[in-house]
Every structure is written in structure tokens, then in C-alpha cells.
Amino acid sequence: MKKNHKAICINHTLFKGVVVFFLILIWGCKKETQNETPNPPVPFQGFYQPEHFPSSEQPFDVSKINEKSFALGKRLFYDPILSRDSTISCGSCHIQASAFTQHGHDVSHGIDDLLGRRNALPIQNLMWQKNFLWDGGILNLELVAINAITSPVEMDESLLNIVEKLKRSKVYPQMFKEAFGNEEITSTKMLVALGYFMALFISDKSKYDEVKRGKAQFTEQEQRGYNLFKQHCETCHKEPLFTDQSFRNNGVQHFFTIDKGRYEISLISGDEGKFKVPSLRNIEFTAPFMHDGRFPSLMDVLNHYSDGIQNYTNLDPLLINKIPLNSQEKQDIISFLKTLSDFTFIRDKRFSEF
Amino acid sequence: MKKEFKNIFQILVIALALSITACKKKDDNHNHDTPTPQQPGETEIHLENRIGNLKFYLNESYVNENGDSVKFTMFNYYVSNFEFIKEDGSSYVVPKDSCYFLVKANDMESQELHFKNIPAGKYKGVRFIIGVDSLKSAAPLEQRTGVLDPATGAQGMYWSWNTGYIFVKAEGTCPGIPDSLQNKFKYHIGLFGGYSTPTINNIKKVELLFGQNIEIKSTKKPNIHCYVNPLEMFKTPTTFDVKAQPVIMASPASKTIADNYADMIKFDHIH
Structure with a gap:
């Protein structure tokens, strides 16, 4: 009886063990199956207006951006067939980790190792820009790419050739069909698709943005830097885009023989040497600085504003007395500028090449 | 009550x-x-290149106002925004979707401008511009079709670095231009006045009066024959020396050429 009881007990324990074992198995299996089922598809997020941004400036129709047209734009952006000898793509000079600039290059490094004359600008928040390039020469988002594609020192290719190459491709006709409803490949569609891709490069998730949303707080040093920034820099680098989109001469250059800047577009005497005030968003990633990439670090830039400015021709009146800053203040400003770094943006898988 | x-x-x-x-x-x-339903009619404007009474040809030598012998290898220009002036002074504005033309010296067909659906009536003249208006120059790409498509229709007439179109593109040679430039002149004249900040505006308004009323109706399709003189770009108001300025593109000097060519299109006859 005792034995029996024991046997029952053993059996019982064994039974329990088996049950637990199976439960674990099932649970394991279940977990595994859960892992195997793909995550519920994240709905495609098209264009959106960050609540603390002004209304957008571009007439580009972002309502047509969908998963397919975005995917086509992305493929084109990273495809070197957009260059004459298929060596460089848009992504070659606009690298995501560097907020879509060409890190380490003072001026653009294009086809045949040729050099441009200006520093590649970041691609971000394009829908809020009134115009594009350092001199504001182009007004429409979807027309900017023509400049780089056809420039003899950048991609040196014609739009018509690209259309021919795309037509011969095995993948593009289908992708154009999915994006636009028919297989016909035109340069307009190609440029619009590139625009769809780039229009979604919205950088609005930096620490600064989180502070503005009341979800984070500046450190003491960042706050000191922010106060100094508002005192000394905000007139030109206007929040929240950190540019007032004006053209100014900040006293880096005396001669304008190589590059007359805004004058080349406006032809207004006095605009020689003026360039678009660049946004400071993601500035931590976009060295070197200025239109010709002359300053390797943010400290060099601040040293220029505190001591380096010369009263050159067409110097902006706001800079005639330079910007008095001691080294602690410069450190504080740099600490604030780093709160403009948007890691979500530079790591966003939707925008990355691989 | x-x-x-x-x-x-x-x-x-x-x-x-x-x-x-x-x-x-x-x-x-x-x-x-x-x-009495008045069916709309059609008309044509023929823009024929001529030097005085002679037909103009590319690669032929002509002596300009300054006494220089010039040879054109290219002479292309835009005309747009047509309005037909009625007998009473009011006008019929050609719709935006059919009012842009790129006329090329090496393409006879491009020199015949066709207009359809013109309200029947009597017309005494036509107004248009040499160039492309500022609104279209700043329009989204999808609204730039036909001769305004940067890749196809407007090939060579579109600046990739500066918003807008080249209104008049004249290239050729003159023996007096230095060998270092291969004796070549290049005039790429554009600039629509700027969008946010004003710059030079080289859009030229043209008004041609026929000196008579012409009737347009469904059964009558008049051909408005005009002569265009490429050498006008070198004279009145400024006698221009191609040797001194063989290359002009987006620069203040473009205004001199544009002011000169403003009167290059003249009405001649109707048939």
C-alpha cells in the first residue's frame, strides 16, 4: 500500500514532471512560433508635419507618397547607374550616418575623382525649405537632383540616358508600375520618386525636439548653451529649423573669384560671397563646415565667430563686432548644439542603404 | 385696411x-x-527666320550692325502666353496648357505655332512674350510637360543650377573672337525676375498688330506670317560687339541682348 502509494506518488510526480515538460515544450514552441510569425506589418508612415515646425514651404505633392513610390525613390537614390560610369550614387555624397553629407570632404568628391567647389549639404527637412543649394538657385525639391546628376564634376550623366538605362533594367519597369500605376519610365517620374524618398527625411527627434515636446530636459550645461545660443546665434539660425533661410556673408572669404555665392543667382551687387544660412540640425555629424568646408570642427567655427571674422566686403552687419565668447561659453554652446543630433534619423532603417 | x-x-x-x-x-x-452657333476656329502663327528679305540659314555668314561677320550654329527661343486681341480691344487668352512653344532654327515644324478652339470673331493683333513666365519657371516638375520638360522638350534650354529656362539660345562663330574660344560665341539668355528676391527680368512682351481685322471661324483658318531676324540681338538699342563679349549667360550683360532682341519678331502678312 505504502509502496503503492509511493508508486502513485512517483507516478504523480512523474506525471507532473511530464506535464511541466510538455507545457515548457508547448510554451517553447509557442514562443518559437510567435517568433516565426512576422511582426505585424508597421503601417507605412508617409509625410507628416511635426507639431512644433512651421508649415511646409514646398509645393511638392507629398500626398502621393506611398510604400511603393518611396521604395522606388530609395532604390534610385542608392543606384550608381544615375552616374555616367555607374560609379557613384546620390548616397555616395549624401551618407546617412553623416546626416546625408559627405563626411570628411571639404568639397564634393564626384566622378573621375573630380572635385566640386562646395561642401555637400545635408538632406533633411526639405519640405520646409524655400529654395535649395548654398546659393538658393533651385526652387523645387524635385528639381534639385538634376543639378548633381548633370554636373560634369558630380555624376555627369544626362536624364535621357538614365531613362534608357532604367528601361533596360530588369527591376525598374515593375517598380515604376507599382509606384505610378503604369510601366512607362520618364525622367519626371524618376525625379518625383527621388523627391518622394527625400521628402520623408524629417529630422524632428533630437533631444532639443524632445525638450520642446516636454519629454526631456536639458542638462545645466546644455541650458547655458541654449541661453547663449538664443543671445548670439538665433537671429540667423532661427528655431526650430535653425535657419532663417536668408543669404549672408559671414566673413570667411575676401575674394569671390571661385565662388560668388548668392550673387550668381540674384546678380545683385552686394550679394557676392553670401551663402544660405545652413540649418544647425545634426551639425555634430556634418563636419567639415561652411560652404567650402574650411573648418574641421565646431570649435573652429566658434573661434571664427569670436576672433576670426574680418571686415571683408559684404560682411553681414550683425557680425561687424564679431561674437564675444569665452572658451567656457563655446563649450556650452557646443553642448547645446549636440542636442540637435537626431540619432533616430541617422539610424532610421527606412532611409538606409542596406 | x-x-x-x-x-x-x-x-x-x-x-x-x-x-x-x-x-x-x-x-x-x-x-x-x-x-446661330459660333463654332470656334483655328489659326497658325508662322515664325520664319529672315535677314531682311532673305531667308536665314544656320552656318551662313551674315554681317551684323557692328560690321562683324557672324555665323549661327544654333538659334532657339521660347514664345509663350499668347493672347489674341479682338476688334474691340478685349482679348482671348490661350489656355496655359497650350501656350508654350520652343522655336528652333533647325526644325521647320517648330516654327509653325498652332492654335485651336479660338472663339470665332474678328481679331486685330496678338500679344505674347519671348521667354517663359515666372509662374511656370517655378512650377512643380509634373506641371512642366512638352517643351518645358527639362529632360526632353526643354533639353539644352533648362539651367540645372539656376531656376528657370533659357529664353533665347544663340550660338555660332565670328572670326574676330579669339582662337582660345575657337571663335565661338554663346548667348544663353534667360532670367525671369526671381521668385523671392527680384533679379533681372529678361521676359520680353511683344504686341503685333495686323493693320486689319482678320476673321477666325470654323471655316476660316488664317495663317499669321511673321519674320524673325536673329541679327536683331546685336542692335537697337545697343550696337553689340560680339568680339568684346563672346559669352553671356546668367549675368547682368544678358539684359543688353534681351533688350535688343525684344523687337526681333515682326508681323508681315496674313494668308
Whole structure:
């Protein structure tokens, strides 16, 4: 009886063990199956207006951006067939980790190792820009790419050739069909698709943005830097885009023989040497600085504003007395500028090449 | 009380009478319109390149106002925003979707501008611009079709670095231009006045009067024959020396050439 009881007990324990074992198995299996089922598809997020941004400036129709047209734009952006000898793509000079600039290059490094004359600008928040390039020469988002594609020192290719190459491709006709409803490949569609891709490069998730949303707080040093920034820099680098989109001469250059800047577009005497005030968003990633990439670090830039400015021709009146800053203040400003770094943006898988 | 009633009655009668006449009038109009429908007509403007009485040819030498011998290898220009001026001074504006033309010296067909659906009537002239208006110059790409498509129709007439089109593109040679430039002149004249900040505006308005009224209707398609003189870009108001400035693109000097070519298109005859 005792034995029996024991046997029952053993059996019982064994039974329990088996049950637990199976439960674990099932649970394991279940977990595994859960892992195997793909995550519920994240709905495609098209264009959106960050609540603390002004209304957008571009007439580009972002309502047509969908998963397919975005995917086509992305493929084109990273495809070197957009260059004459298929060596460089848009992504070659606009690298995501560097907020879509060409890190380490003072001026653009294009086809045949040729050099441009200006520093590649970041691609971000394009829908809020009134115009594009350092001199504001182009007004429409979807027309900017023509400049780089056809420039003899950048991609040196014609739009018509690209259309021919795309037509011969095995993948593009289908992708154009999915994006636009028919297989016909035109340069307009190609440029619009590139625009769809780039229009979604919205950088609005930096620490600064989180502070503005009341979800984070500046450190003491960042706050000191922010106060100094508002005192000394905000007139030109206007929040929240950190540019007032004006053209100014900040006293880096005396001669304008190589590059007359805004004058080349406006032809207004006095605009020689003026360039678009660049946004400071993601500035931590976009060295070197200025239109010709002359300053390797943010400290060099601040040293220029505190001591380096010369009263050159067409110097902006706001800079005639330079910007008095001691080294602690410069450190504080740099600490604030780093709160403009948007890691979500530079790591966003939707925008990355691989 | 009785008087008031009478007044109201009177008003009612008048109102009824008015409403009847209003109806009648409407009917009258309707009846009046239908018997003589005026079908719209078509017309053509022929822009023929000529030097005086002679036909103009590419790669032929011509002596300009400054006494220099010039040879054109290219002479292309945009005309747009057409308006036909009616007998009474009012005008018919050609719709935006069919008012842009790129005329090329090496393409005879491009020199015939076709206009359809013009309201029947008598017209005494036509207005247009040499160039492309500022609104279209800044329009989204999808609204730039045909001769305005940067890749196809406007190939070579579109600046990739500066918003806008090249209104007049004239290239060629002159023996007096230095060998270092291979004796070549290149005039790429554009600039629509700027979008946010004003810059040079080289859009030139043209008004051509026919000196008579021409009738356009469904059964009559007049051909407005005009002569275009490429050498006009070198004279009036400024006699221009190609040797001194063989290359002009987006620069203040472009205004001199544009002011000169403003009168290069002249009405000659109707047939």
C-alpha cells in the first residue's frame, strides 16, 4: 500500500514532471512560433508635419507618397547607374550616418575623382525649405537632383540616358508600375520618386525636439548653451529649423573669384560671397563646415565667430563686432548644439542603404 | 385696411408680372442663341527666320550692325502666353496648357505655332512674350510637360543650377573672337525676375498688330506670317560687339541682348 502509494506518488510526480515538460515544450514552441510569425506589418508612415515646425514651404505633392513610390525613390537614390560610369550614387555624397553629407570632404568628391567647389549639404527637412543649394538657385525639391546628376564634376550623366538605362533594367519597369500605376519610365517620374524618398527625411527627434515636446530636459550645461545660443546665434539660425533661410556673408572669404555665392543667382551687387544660412540640425555629424568646408570642427567655427571674422566686403552687419565668447561659453554652446543630433534619423532603417 | 390690401395686391401683381417677364426673357435669350452657333476656329502663327528679305540659314555668314561677320550654329527661343486681341480691344487668352512653344532654327515644324478652339470673331493683333513666365519657371516638375520638360522638350534650354529656362539660345562663330574660344560665341539668355528676391527680368512682351481685322471661324483658318531676324540681338538699342563679349549667360550683360532682341519678331502678312 505504502509502496503503492509511493508508486502513485512517483507516478504523480512523474506525471507532473511530464506535464511541466510538455507545457515548457508547448510554451517553447509557442514562443518559437510567435517568433516565426512576422511582426505585424508597421503601417507605412508617409509625410507628416511635426507639431512644433512651421508649415511646409514646398509645393511638392507629398500626398502621393506611398510604400511603393518611396521604395522606388530609395532604390534610385542608392543606384550608381544615375552616374555616367555607374560609379557613384546620390548616397555616395549624401551618407546617412553623416546626416546625408559627405563626411570628411571639404568639397564634393564626384566622378573621375573630380572635385566640386562646395561642401555637400545635408538632406533633411526639405519640405520646409524655400529654395535649395548654398546659393538658393533651385526652387523645387524635385528639381534639385538634376543639378548633381548633370554636373560634369558630380555624376555627369544626362536624364535621357538614365531613362534608357532604367528601361533596360530588369527591376525598374515593375517598380515604376507599382509606384505610378503604369510601366512607362520618364525622367519626371524618376525625379518625383527621388523627391518622394527625400521628402520623408524629417529630422524632428533630437533631444532639443524632445525638450520642446516636454519629454526631456536639458542638462545645466546644455541650458547655458541654449541661453547663449538664443543671445548670439538665433537671429540667423532661427528655431526650430535653425535657419532663417536668408543669404549672408559671414566673413570667411575676401575674394569671390571661385565662388560668388548668392550673387550668381540674384546678380545683385552686394550679394557676392553670401551663402544660405545652413540649418544647425545634426551639425555634430556634418563636419567639415561652411560652404567650402574650411573648418574641421565646431570649435573652429566658434573661434571664427569670436576672433576670426574680418571686415571683408559684404560682411553681414550683425557680425561687424564679431561674437564675444569665452572658451567656457563655446563649450556650452557646443553642448547645446549636440542636442540637435537626431540619432533616430541617422539610424532610421527606412532611409538606409542596406 | 382696404388700401393696404390693395397695395399688397398691386405688389403681388407686379411681382408676378416681373417673374413672368423674367422667364420669358430667359426663353428669349435661349431661342436667340441657338439659331446661330459660333463654332470656334483655328489659326497658325508662322515664325520664319529672315535677314531682311532673305531667308536665314544656320552656318551662313551674315554681317551684323557692328560690321562683324557672324555665323549661327544654333538659334532657339521660347514664345509663350499668347493672347489674341479682338476688334474691340478685349482679348482671348490661350489656355496655359497650350501656350508654350520652343522655336528652333533647325526644325521647320517648330516654327509653325498652332492654335485651336479660338472663339470665332474678328481679331486685330496678338500679344505674347519671348521667354517663359515666372509662374511656370517655378512650377512643380509634373506641371512642366512638352517643351518645358527639362529632360526632353526643354533639353539644352533648362539651367540645372539656376531656376528657370533659357529664353533665347544663340550660338555660332565670328572670326574676330579669339582662337582660345575657337571663335565661338554663346548667348544663353534667360532670367525671369526671381521668385523671392527680384533679379533681372529678361521676359520680353511683344504686341503685333495686323493693320486689319482678320476673321477666325470654323471655316476660316488664317495663317499669321511673321519674320524673325536673329541679327536683331546685336542692335537697337545697343550696337553689340560680339568680339568684346563672346559669352553671356546668367549675368547682368544678358539684359543688353534681351533688350535688343525684344523687337526681333515682326508681323508681315496674313494668308
